Amino acid sequence: MTIAETINQEEEISRALVSQFTNLADKIKIQRARRMWAEVTLENFRPTFEYLVNQLGFAAISTITGLDEGENFGIIYHLNRDGAIVFSLKTSVPKTNPKIKTIIQIFPAADIYERELIDLLGIQVEGLPEGRRYPLPDNWPLDQHPLRKDWHPEALSGGGTTNV
Amino acid sequence: MSEPKLPEIGDVQVPVGPQHPALKEPESFLISLRGEKITAVNIKLGYNHRGIEKACEGRNYIQDMYLLERICGICSHAHSTAYVQAVEEIAGLEIPKRAKYIRTLVAELERIHSHLLWLGVAGHEIGFDTLLMYTWRDREIVLDILAQLTGNRVNYGINTIGGVRRDISKEQIDDVLKALTALEERTKYYIQLATHETTVITRLSKVGMLSHDDAVKLGAVGPTARASGIERDVRRDDPYAAYDELEFKVISTNTNDVYGRTVVRVLELMESYKMSRKALKQLPDGPIAVKAPRRIPAGEAVSRYEAPRGEDMHYVKSNGTDHPERVKVRAPTLANLQSVTKMLEDRYLADLPIVIAAIDPCFSCTDRMIKIADQAAGEKTMTWNELHDYSINWYKKRGIAFK
Amino acid sequence: MSLSTKVLTWARTKSPWVLHFNTGACNACDIEIIAALTPRYDIERFGIVLKGSPRHADVLLCSGPVTRQIEDRLKKIYDQMVEPKFVVAVGTCACSGGVFNGCYNVLGGIDTTIPVSAYIPGCPASPKAIIDGVVKLLGSLKE
Numbered sequence: 001m002t003i004a005e006t007i008n009q010e011e012e013i014s015r016a017l018v019s020q021f022t023n024l025a026d027k028i029k030i031q032r033a034r035r036m037w038a039e040v041t042l043e044n045f046r047p048t049f050e051y052l053v054n055q056l057g058f059a060a061i062s063t064i065t066g067l068d069e070g071e072n073f074g075i076i077y078h079l080n081r082d083g084a085i086v087f088s089l090k091t092s093v094p095k096t097n098p099k100i101k102t103i104i105q106i107f108p109a110a111d112i113y114e115r116e117l118i119d120l121l122g123i124q125v126e127g128l129p130e131g132r133r134y135p136l137p138d139n140w141p142l143d144q145h146p147l148r149k150d151w152h153p154e155a156l157s158g159g160g161t162t163n164v
Numbered sequence: 165m166s167e168p169k170l171p172e173i174g175d176v177q178v179p180v181g182p183q184h185p186a187l188k189e190p191e192s193f194l195i196s197l198r199g200e201k202i203t204a205v206n207i208k209l210g211y212n213h214r215g216i217e218k219a220c221e222g223r224n225y226i227q228d229m230y231l232l233e234r235i236c237g238i239c240s241h242a243h244s245t246a247y248v249q250a251v252e253e254i255a256g257l258e259i260p261k262r263a264k265y266i267r268t269l270v271a272e273l274e275r276i277h278s279h280l281l282w283l284g285v286a287g288h289e290i291g292f293d294t295l296l297m298y299t300w301r302d303r304e305i306v307l308d309i310l311a312q313l314t315g316n317r318v319n320y321g322i323n324t325i326g327g328v329r330r331d332i333s334k335e336q337i338d339d340v341l342k343a344l345t346a347l348e349e350r351t352k353y354y355i356q357l358a359t360h361e362t363t364v365i366t367r368l369s370k371v372g373m374l375s376h377d378d379a380v381k382l383g384a385v386g387p388t389a390r391a392s393g394i395e396r397d398v399r400r401d402d403p404y405a406a407y408d409e410l411e412f413k414v415i416s417t418n419t420n421d422v423y424g425r426t427v428v429r430v431l432e433l434m435e436s437y438k439m440s441r442k443a444l445k446q447l448p449d450g451p452i453a454v455k456a457p458r459r460i461p462a463g464e465a466v467s468r469y470e471a472p473r474g475e476d477m478h479y480v481k482s483n484g485t486d487h488p489e490r491v492k493v494r495a496p497t498l499a500n501l502q503s504v505t506k507m508l509e510d511r512y513l514a515d516l517p518i519v520i521a522a523i524d525p526c527f528s529c530t531d532r533m534i535k536i537a538d539q540a541a542g543e544k545t546m547t548w549n550e551l552h553d554y555s556i557n558w559y560k561k562r563g564i565a566f567k
Numbered sequence: 568m569s570l571s572t573k574v575l576t577w578a579r580t581k582s583p584w585v586l587h588f589n590t591g592a593c594n595a596c597d598i599e600i601i602a603a604l605t606p607r608y609d610i611e612r613f614g615i616v617l618k619g620s621p622r623h624a625d626v627l628l629c630s631g632p633v634t635r636q637i638e639d640r641l642k643k644i645y646d647q648m649v650e651p652k653f654v655v656a657v658g659t660c661a662c663s664g665g666v667f668n669g670c671y672n673v674l675g676g677i678d679t680t681i682p683v684s685a686y687i688p689g690c691p692a693s694p695k696a697i698i699d700g701v702v703k704l705l706g707s708l709k710e
Contacts, residue, residue: 031253034402035465035466037464060380060383061383062466063479067481067490078479082396083398083475086402088479109383110383112498112501112502135213140635213634215667216670219669219670219671231666234667236593237593237691240593300606301607319690
């Protein structure tokens with residue numbers, strides 16, 4: 001498939017999304033062939049996500065990336081269509097209320113990515129079944145979230161240096 | 165994870181990964197068995213967690229390349245390349261074609277060493293230690309070539325941001341071609357084994373079943389997915405490096421079992437030999453790198469790579485400094501672990517070693533602990549080596565063994 | 568004396584039993600240790616025998632840096648070994664933590680947790696270096 005053809009596909013996807021969700025007008029970025037990006041508010045996240053998965057063929061998820069963005073946590077869901085086009089859909093939750101619902105009803109294997117958000121950033125993913133934490137060891141304190149920008153290894157006694 | 169309810173009594177912790185008879189952790193495991201079958205599997209992960217993503221934020225882009233290369237000693241070029249591609253995309257760097265080809269060559273050589281390694285491990289798990297010795301001897305040919313091209317048998321350090329660090333000479337090209345010819349001959353023997361040796365076929369067929377639908381639902385990747393009829397390969401579907409200029413076949417079968425995963429890998433080896441030859445034949449002239457800025461402009465990128473085990477995904481976010489804002493790595497084995505749970509459901513304990521081995525778990529990409537919980541009829545202690553022996557003896561009693 | 572003659576002399580007087588333990592960093596060193604057992608290097612012809620249990624081992628071959636999860640188990644394994652016992656740190660991570668030094672879940676090299684008798688650097692340590700290191704250790708024990 002030529003690049004022009006694949007860009008056409010991305011543009012079609014973009015148009016379909018915007019016609020469904022007018023708030024996305026001019027908000028969808030086609031960075032290059034097979035790479036699409038958009039950011040939505042938490043309220044709009046679920047409908048947009050489900051539309052991408054159910055209507056636009058983004059039937060696989062590669063992973064979920066959590067980010068510490070100061071007052072908020074960013075959460076990016078990296079979906080892909082036919083193993084080819086990647087759509088990274090981002091939303092945010094405030095640190096004062098860092099809650100988001102699980103997506104395991106749609107992607108049963110995604111709980112491992114959601115547990116990373118819980119362990120490393122302290123995002124609360126609602127609706128996950130009981131399960132072991134990932135990836136931190138069992139004896140790691142529950143209130144220490146290493147990927148937060150204000151967390152440093154000295155917060156744990158023994159081991160780790162400032163030279164992170 | 166898809167577990168029914170987890171029984172309280174009886175836990176077994178089983179390490180995962182290539183295990184030479186004596187190279188296992190001296191750990192005790194508690195197994196509660198109902199007959200010889202497993203009813204539930206809970207995967208305990210995070211054993212190998214080092215804190216790499218956080219460390220990336222505190223180091224510069226070049227240092228991070230060397231760090232990420234060491235996520236895994238088997239697929240180090242995969243992680244290095246996936247990362248570097250993301251950074252190059254953010255920085256808007258167009259790397260020279262010759263560099264793309266060299267990256268591709270090293271990528272295929274890595275796939276070759278990895279699949280040969282796996283073949284040996286799989287052989288060991290079913291009691292066919294001769295196969296381990298043969299394949300690892302052959303693997304030395306690839307390692308010699310990689311050492312010649314890059315300076316190291318493992319952890320090649322061939323990448324830089326903007327291209328590659330070493331060029332390839334005409335003499336080296338000749339050596340690679342000779343090595344590929346030798347390997348191709350030897351691999352034909354392995355294909356013969358896989359398709360004609362009854363014990364191999366019996367031990368691997370209908371074991372570790374994963375239906376196409378389950379593979380899709382659970383997000384399986386790589387040879388594990390391709391053996392269940394999912395014809396996906398990042399090299400073809402989302403091309404990177406020089407793959408858009410290299411014609412090749414994506415190998416898939418639909419036997420949905422360990423046998424399929426074996427056949428896929430062996431045929432992928434043959435494909436990799438062809439691709440390596442083509443890449444060398446088509447190798448364009450020119451520089452091997454462009455200059456990269458020390459500070460990467462603010463932006464983000466997703467980079468995907470078909471590692472020997474499947475899709476490796478890196479996300480990088482930059483903030484205009486010489487340290488990344490965020491690096492996220494999703495290695496392929498993590499995507500395949502949920503499928504292992506499914507494959508082991510209601511299966512014989514004797515099949516556990518080969519089923520786990522068959523997803524080619526990169527234990528340093530993810531973890532090595534598997535918890536088996538079962539209804540307790542009695543309790544026993546077993547080591548991994550005992551489990552390995554148990555598995556081989558179980559099949560021996562049924563007339564299936566290697567001489 | 569060539570390397571192999573030295574080793575064979577040693578092997579005639581003592582066949583060291585070796586236990587391999589990896590803390591599981593990237594496993595490149597572990598693969599090279601396994602490679603040392605395969606035909607090209609064939610460490611077993613030197614009489615070096617790989618054992619499965621700490622109680623039977625003279626030498627502990629350790630790879631990888633020490634992570635928080637593995638620290639206790641590493642100590643336990645060392646404690647289970649019977650004197651005289653020796654620890655070989657295989658690879659740069661085992662020597663000093665390597666690239667992972669400073670990562671929040673990594674304590675450093677093997678000697679942060681147990682005493683080390685010999686350090687074999689390399690990323691990874693090649694099979695030749697591993698054999699050379701083990702032989703040097705055994706040689707020093709003769710004195």
